[in-house]
Amino acid sequence: MTHKRYDIKSYPGFLQITLLCLFVLYAPLIVVAIYSLNASASIAVWEGFSFRWYVDVFTGPESAKFKTAARNSFVIAIIAATLATAIATLAATAMVRGGKFRLRAWSFGLISLPLMVPEIVTAVATLIFFNSIGFDRGLLTILLAHIAFCIPFAYLPISARMQGIEDSYEQAAQDLYATKRQAFTKILLPLMLPGIISGFLLAFIISLDDFIITNFVKGAGVETLPTAIFGAVKQGIKPNIMAISTMLLGFSVLMVLISYLVSRTDKTS
Amino acid sequence: MAGGATSGGNAVTDTYKEARNWLLLPAWVTLGILVLAPVLLMLVYSFLTKEFRGGVIWEFSLAAYDQFFFDRGLFGDDPAKIEWTYIAIFWRSIWQAGAATILSLVIGFPTAYFIATRPEKQRVIWVFLITIPYWVNLLIRTVSMRFLLRDEGPLNSFLMTTGLVDAPIHMINTNFAVQVGLFYSYLPFMVLPIYAAVERYNFTLSEAAADLYANKWITLRHILLPAVKPGVVAGCILVFVPSLGSFLAPDLLGGAKNFMIGSLIEEQFKGNAGNWPFGAAASMILLTMVLIILVIYARAQARSDKEAG
Amino acid sequence: MKKLLTTTAAATALLMGATGAQAEGKLAIYHWFEYIPQDLLDKFSKEHDVEVIMDTYDSNEAMLATLKAGAIGTYDVAVPTDYMVSILIGEGLADEIASGELSNIGNVKAAFTDPAYDPGLKHSIPYQGGTTSFSVDTAEYTGDIDSTDIIFNPPEELHGKINVLDSQGEVLALAAVHMGIPQCSTDRDQLKALNDMLQAAKPHWASFNSDTAKEVLAAGDVVAGMIFNGYAAKARETRETLKYAYPKQGWVNWMDSVVLLKDAPNRENALKFMDFLLEPENIAQVTNFARYTDVVEGTAEFIDPELASMHESNPPAGIEGVFVEACDAETQAVYDKIWTNLKK
Numbered sequence: 001m002t003h004k005r006y007d008i009k010s011y012p013g014f015l016q017i018t019l020l021c022l023f024v025l026y027a028p029l030i031v032v033a034i035y036s037l038n039a040s041a042s043i044a045v046w047e048g049f050s051f052r053w054y055v056d057v058f059t060g061p062e063s064a065k066f067k068t069a070a071r072n073s074f075v076i077a078i079i080a081a082t083l084a085t086a087i088a089t090l091a092a093t094a095m096v097r098g099g100k101f102r103l104r105a106w107s108f109g110l111i112s113l114p115l116m117v118p119e120i121v122t123a124v125a126t127l128i129f130f131n132s133i134g135f136d137r138g139l140l141t142i143l144l145a146h147i148a149f150c151i152p153f154a155y156l157p158i159s160a161r162m163q164g165i166e167d168s169y170e171q172a173a174q175d176l177y178a179t180k181r182q183a184f185t186k187i188l189l190p191l192m193l194p195g196i197i198s199g200f201l202l203a204f205i206i207s208l209d210d211f212i213i214t215n216f217v218k219g220a221g222v223e224t225l226p227t228a229i230f231g232a233v234k235q236g237i238k239p240n241i242m243a244i245s246t247m248l249l250g251f252s253v254l255m256v257l258i259s260y261l262v263s264r265t266d267k268t269s
Numbered sequence: 270m271a272g273g274a275t276s277g278g279n280a281v282t283d284t285y286k287e288a289r290n291w292l293l294l295p296a297w298v299t300l301g302i303l304v305l306a307p308v309l310l311m312l313v314y315s316f317l318t319k320e321f322r323g324g325v326i327w328e329f330s331l332a333a334y335d336q337f338f339f340d341r342g343l344f345g346d347d348p349a350k351i352e353w354t355y356i357a358i359f360w361r362s363i364w365q366a367g368a369a370t371i372l373s374l375v376i377g378f379p380t381a382y383f384i385a386t387r388p389e390k391q392r393v394i395w396v397f398l399i400t401i402p403y404w405v406n407l408l409i410r411t412v413s414m415r416f417l418l419r420d421e422g423p424l425n426s427f428l429m430t431t432g433l434v435d436a437p438i439h440m441i442n443t444n445f446a447v448q449v450g451l452f453y454s455y456l457p458f459m460v461l462p463i464y465a466a467v468e469r470y471n472f473t474l475s476e477a478a479a480d481l482y483a484n485k486w487i488t489l490r491h492i493l494l495p496a497v498k499p500g501v502v503a504g505c506i507l508v509f510v511p512s513l514g515s516f517l518a519p520d521l522l523g524g525a526k527n528f529m530i531g532s533l534i535e536e537q538f539k540g541n542a543g544n545w546p547f548g549a550a551a552s553m554i555l556l557t558m559v560l561i562i563l564v565i566y567a568r569a570q571a572r573s574d575k576e577a578g
Numbered sequence: 579m580k581k582l583l584t585t586t587a588a589a590t591a592l593l594m595g596a597t598g599a600q601a602e603g604k605l606a607i608y609h610w611f612e613y614i615p616q617d618l619l620d621k622f623s624k625e626h627d628v629e630v631i632m633d634t635y636d637s638n639e640a641m642l643a644t645l646k647a648g649a650i651g652t653y654d655v656a657v658p659t660d661y662m663v664s665i666l667i668g669e670g671l672a673d674e675i676a677s678g679e680l681s682n683i684g685n686v687k688a689a690f691t692d693p694a695y696d697p698g699l700k701h702s703i704p705y706q707g708g709t710t711s712f713s714v715d716t717a718e719y720t721g722d723i724d725s726t727d728i729i730f731n732p733p734e735e736l737h738g739k740i741n742v743l744d745s746q747g748e749v750l751a752l753a754a755v756h757m758g759i760p761q762c763s764t765d766r767d768q769l770k771a772l773n774d775m776l777q778a779a780k781p782h783w784a785s786f787n788s789d790t791a792k793e794v795l796a797a798g799d800v801v802a803g804m805i806f807n808g809y810a811a812k813a814r815e816t817r818e819t820l821k822y823a824y825p826k827q828g829w830v831n832w833m834d835s836v837v838l839l840k841d842a843p844n845r846e847n848a849l850k851f852m853d854f855l856l857e858p859e860n861i862a863q864v865t866n867f868a869r870y871t872d873v874v875e876g877t878a879e880f881i882d883p884e885l886a887s888m889h890e891s892n893p894p895a896g897i898e899g900v901f902v903e904a905c906d907a908e909t910q911a912v913y914d915k916i917w918t919n920l921k922k
Contacts, residue, residue: 028413098289118514220633323646524785
């Protein structure tokens, strides 16, 4: 890189704005992480460093509620992400490998529908739907709603990955007398694995993250982590909520790291 | 490039051609039943009669849309005037979402540009840093912001101990707090598309301009900006659309006093109002607005693709 | 693909297991937020081998909306306020308790066995009674606080520093008290005046919140805020300068009740729970936690002595509070409109 080119590219103040941007993004999270280590029961005063609120999350009076909520959240996220990924993988295969066909544009529209419809509208529509068909609300209604809106999130990385794979591999396999099914399962699927993993992780996080739709379709006494946290913070932010938030923060960072490492091994191979 | 999709007519495409309807079936069924059908049902509900204290009566009625657009006084028998209240709520939402979008653009563009002009290895790390907060639960981020902005919160105590201000700045439960919350929620959506556009930008164009003694800022304005415009537009839409229907930021940061569309809709189903057809009508109006924005965007995109190709 | 399917099947089984009964039975309670101590629920759970699940709401109207939006048939009991009890009964959302089904019903103090909202206690048991007015931070505002002007015609110092409950029934009832008009008025001039008065007051309010009513006062986010008396006592424990007001115009009285809901999935357990709450020792725990008043005989020995003497549970003599009234559909439509005007 020559000196001149570098000079052309750089603008004064842009570095500062970038740092400001990072500061704005991280300041609230870091503040919460720090205050989760506060020994005081009040969020307003700092009384020294302590892990007591982390202990409280697992053993305190509200621990049972949060344990159930966490279990619900993770079970729903795993099932929803798995099914959404499976559905998205099949759909992506048809959309990318199926040539041009009349329903293609409509299918694409349908798949991206959950991305286009504002979340609150999806939530209301789903509530009306379950209510009008008399479907009892509970874990299952949350799960169904989550599968649906996770599909586009799983679909995007998978189809992007598939577009990057030449079909010559499968063609070669078929030339070597592999069956169609074998060409799909032994050639295409393994090649798509990084995309599938990214899609799964994205869907998983989206499901874990959802509050609005879950809040509308959940049944009696069924809480996920976000709805439990929302219920708790409405009456004031307590230190144990900060501890839970910080743990979820750590978990999310871990997930992104995994996703990043997966995509990196893909490049090197 | 997109091998399978474009080459067409070979054995592989034929294989998937036979199977493609079966492959798409699960997606059609799931999304058709769980997203499309509910949205259509909601359209139907918006034309039904409200039941006293929640629920609907299956009788056709335009009352929901009438309530939205016309004011007939407290007792419902005044001559109809235009009802500005809900239009004002939509306007406020558009304004808030717009302000958040502009704020994101002002901060997001230089950031995206800065990152895209780093050496390749550094870029990955910068992008990583920008995206991590997005992966954190939106609720948690909004709650954190609320904690930070409180009158007696960390930001005010920091400002006061450093002597920058004498009395706490009142930020929570204001429009400003909502804008900051929206900005903070969706900022990565602004940065990433712009980053992608700038990364593809051919800097020899800027060099050529510089050789012609163009000032740096003129180059930015007239050469770079038009080239990365699709990225900027995409970023703006990705921030604006979710902001428009947001619920958490107005509720937790705005004190639920000044309604935005999301809170207005929620109130019809979970709050005091209990007017389902009206909630459905408001949802349909919001959805229509969003779809119009997306269609305009898609048209413009198609046109510029045509011009480019 | 096979592996995928088996994993999913296993996970689904886990999910179903998560909802399946782990205890003898279940009890689903729909309750006001921050009202009942977890210890007491645990105690009931242990005594009767019942898994207790509880959801919370922040206003009577929100509870009604949720029940009507498909939640009826999933909860066993709810805890509405007096006027909402009669609305639930009128809407057919409450189940009838046959005589003899509750063995502890005789523990209810005589004065409360035949309330107007549920004559003869056929659907509910009284739970906790109290008042609703507002608290003011006397360190920030030194004027007279015992007037509804604080909320509806606030002095300049309080502008933008007031929180109002997000609860239609209580706010409109207190507004009626402020204006000295009946609650279910059909007089057009009165209704217009009420609407105008609220519209004039709204710009001075900072927020509409019920579930943060205590927090915003305790944290100093607002100087004055509508609040329930027991909740006000709790707020005062954090910020000592807060004072609960007894406006000279009057305030809102209320009696929360435990209602047996229609189509309760665990009706037996719901009745057991109601009996459980009619035992002096148990209901006293709620009283001590929520800091309101119960109406069960023999609770005196279990109750925190401080409760009897505290300011929040001792309204001045000579002024009466009012109960929220349930209006008929036509009248209610106007009040709904006034509330919508206020909220939008």
